Amino acid sequence: MKLLRTLWESLRHWPLGLGLAGGVALVYGGLFLWLTGDLGGGGGGGLHATFPSWERVWEARGPFHFEPVGLIEAGPLVWTFSPVNTLVAWGLGLLLGTNLVLAWRLRRVSRICGWQASGSTLLSSLPALLAGGACCAPLVLIWLGLPLARALASMTPWLIPLATLLLLASLVYLTMALASSIY
Amino acid sequence: MNGSRSILVSLAALLLSASPALAGVPTVFPAEVPVGHTLEAFRQAVRPGGPGKDGIPSLDRPRFHSADAADAMLDDRDRVVGLYLEGEARAYPQRILVWHEIVNDELRGKPVSITYCPLTGTALGFHRGDSELGVSGRLVNSNLVMYDRATDSKWPQMLGVAIDGPLAGQGLDELRVIWTTWGAWKARHPDTRALSPETGHVRNYRRDPYGSYNPLSGYYLPESSRLFPVMAESRRLPPKATVLGFRTSAGAAAVTTHALRGEAVIDLAVGGTYYSVIHDAVLDTGWVVHNPRRSEIRVEDLQFGPQGVTGGGTEGLAAVNAFEAMWFAWKAFYPDTLLYQGEEQRP
Numbered sequence: 001m002k003l004l005r006t007l008w009e010s011l012r013h014w015p016l017g018l019g020l021a022g023g024v025a026l027v028y029g030g031l032f033l034w035l036t037g038d039l040g041g042g043g044g045g046g047l048h049a050t051f052p053s054w055e056r057v058w059e060a061r062g063p064f065h066f067e068p069v070g071l072i073e074a075g076p077l078v079w080t081f082s083p084v085n086t087l088v089a090w091g092l093g094l095l096l097g098t099n100l101v102l103a104w105r106l107r108r109v110s111r112i113c114g115w116q117a118s119g120s121t122l123l124s125s126l127p128a129l130l131a132g133g134a135c136c137a138p139l140v141l142i143w144l145g146l147p148l149a150r151a152l153a154s155m156t157p158w159l160i161p162l163a164t165l166l167l168l169a170s171l172v173y174l175t176m177a178l179a180s181s182i183y
Numbered sequence: 184m185n186g187s188r189s190i191l192v193s194l195a196a197l198l199l200s201a202s203p204a205l206a207g208v209p210t211v212f213p214a215e216v217p218v219g220h221t222l223e224a225f226r227q228a229v230r231p232g233g234p235g236k237d238g239i240p241s242l243d244r245p246r247f248h249s250a251d252a253a254d255a256m257l258d259d260r261d262r263v264v265g266l267y268l269e270g271e272a273r274a275y276p277q278r279i280l281v282w283h284e285i286v287n288d289e290l291r292g293k294p295v296s297i298t299y300c301p302l303t304g305t306a307l308g309f310h311r312g313d314s315e316l317g318v319s320g321r322l323v324n325s326n327l328v329m330y331d332r333a334t335d336s337k338w339p340q341m342l343g344v345a346i347d348g349p350l351a352g353q354g355l356d357e358l359r360v361i362w363t364t365w366g367a368w369k370a371r372h373p374d375t376r377a378l379s380p381e382t383g384h385v386r387n388y389r390r391d392p393y394g395s396y397n398p399l400s401g402y403y404l405p406e407s408s409r410l411f412p413v414m415a416e417s418r419r420l421p422p423k424a425t426v427l428g429f430r431t432s433a434g435a436a437a438v439t440t441h442a443l444r445g446e447a448v449i450d451l452a453v454g455g456t457y458y459s460v461i462h463d464a465v466l467d468t469g470w471v472v473h474n475p476r477r478s479e480i481r482v483e484d485l486q487f488g489p490q491g492v493t494g495g496g497t498e499g500l501a502a503v504n505a506f507e508a509m510w511f512a513w514k515a516f517y518p519d520t521l522l523y524q525g526e527e528q529r530p
Contacts, residue, residue, distance in 0.1 A: 037387075040387050041389075041390055042387055043389075056385075061238045061240075062233060062235055062320075065238075068386070069385065070385060071387075080385050080387050
């Protein structure tokens with residue numbers, strides 16, 4: 001609870017940080033949906049949405065990948081919309097964004113206080129970045145045609161939970177480091 | 184007492200006849216195709232493809248619309264898989280198949296499965312009896328491993344022989360389907376109907392996750408790399424060069440599309456007997472006939488109709504199923520295959 005309060009307090013009065021975390025979440029979530037195939041090209045222009053398959057909302061297509069329930073066309077984009085996939089994408093994006101913003105904040109605090117912690121804060125954001133990328137790595141490799149994709153394909157079921165755990169662990173570490181620097 | 188027993192027996196018979204899970208796919212035993220590796224070796228070579236079982240959902244209640252309606256979605260150069268059976272023509276657009284890989288269909292009471300594997304560029308049709316085929320989520324030699332919903336036996340699509348499960352070693356009953364373009368299929372079958380994008384699943388049917396056939400790009404480029412390991416390799420052709428392959432109990436053979444287009448008829452000796460591969464210029468595919476006496480095929484007398492090639496000396500010659508495939512996959516399944524690349528290489 002204390003950690004959550006510290007996290008909230010460190011972001012509550014920092015609109016720029018909140019905005020940055022939200023921005024990263026939006027961009028990462030969009031990229032995630034693009035790479036997993038939910039978002040793609042082929043739109044005929046204009047805005048059009050249909051939701052014919054709500055009964056499939058919990059139907060899994062693969063590990064942590066669910067059936068779309070609707071089709072949203074917006075200009076050149078086509079979004080096969082699954083509420084669950086969208087939650088996963090933006091949830092991971094928010095975790096990644098918060099990690100990056102906290103790492104940045106910690107770096108600034110340590111500079112102001114004259115600590116030597118700036119290297120470790122940058123280092124601490126590395127797992128977050130790697131974890132964020134891991135979710136879509138097999139798809140990127142398939143696009144690039146790299147044989148490594150076959151090794152990652154067998155790991156696919158573990159990538160999203162692994163990424164979530166890494167991001168949460170990194171978030172706890174950063175929040176604790178920030179708390180000790182403030183109090 | 185007798186009355187109640189007969190009611191029970193009738194009920195049991197009714198339940199058994201109504202349950203598709205209890206009826207199997209029609210099989211051929213022994214399989215009429217060469218099996219280039221042991222079944223154990225195939226089982227060892229199976230890899231997860233990413234999505235789980237039925238993660239790529241087969242279409243089990245397909246809807247069809249007219250060619251005019253399909254024109255709104257399809258360009259004449261778009262790829263389709265065509266089927267002509269019992270006097271009826273149907274087209275299955277590649278851009279729908281790439282998302283489902285299997286269509287469990289029925290034509291005039293005949294249950295069939297139209298199957299497509301994007302990673303090997305192969306389309307094959309099978310009689311499915313009262314059962315259905317589904318996508319297992321596994322691959323061998325990059326090829327779709329299907330399962331049948333009656334026995335859960337595992338069938339690599341290009342092999343057409345079960346490698347695992349109660350039907351291991353048995354072959355599926357194949358039917359010829361045509362890998363061609365929408366424009367060509369319409370020209371041959373003006374009254375064709377086409378698989379509708381109203382599939383019951385929400386997918387972006389305007390986008391192919393692997394690349395494009397129109398224009399050719401991404402994974403489908405001949406020189407691009409394959410993704411998964413294979414059981415046999417050859418560098419005689421680019422990995423994804425298209426070949427027309429056929430296999431019989433005598434062996435397997437493949438001809439390049441380049442050679443097929445260049446020569447109207449190709450005669451091949453496979454396993455001590457002879458076959459003729461006849462180019463169909465409209466559909467840009469080949470028809471294979473068993474020609475054990477090496478009868479002359481008169482090109483000028485050949486006729487191409489809805490059912491394939493007739494006339495020109497093909498009368499009485501048995502048709503052999505053939506299908507297009509990416510070279511790396513054909514070689515992986517049929518390591519002893521004959522490869523014909525053109526007139527200049529004829530022995």
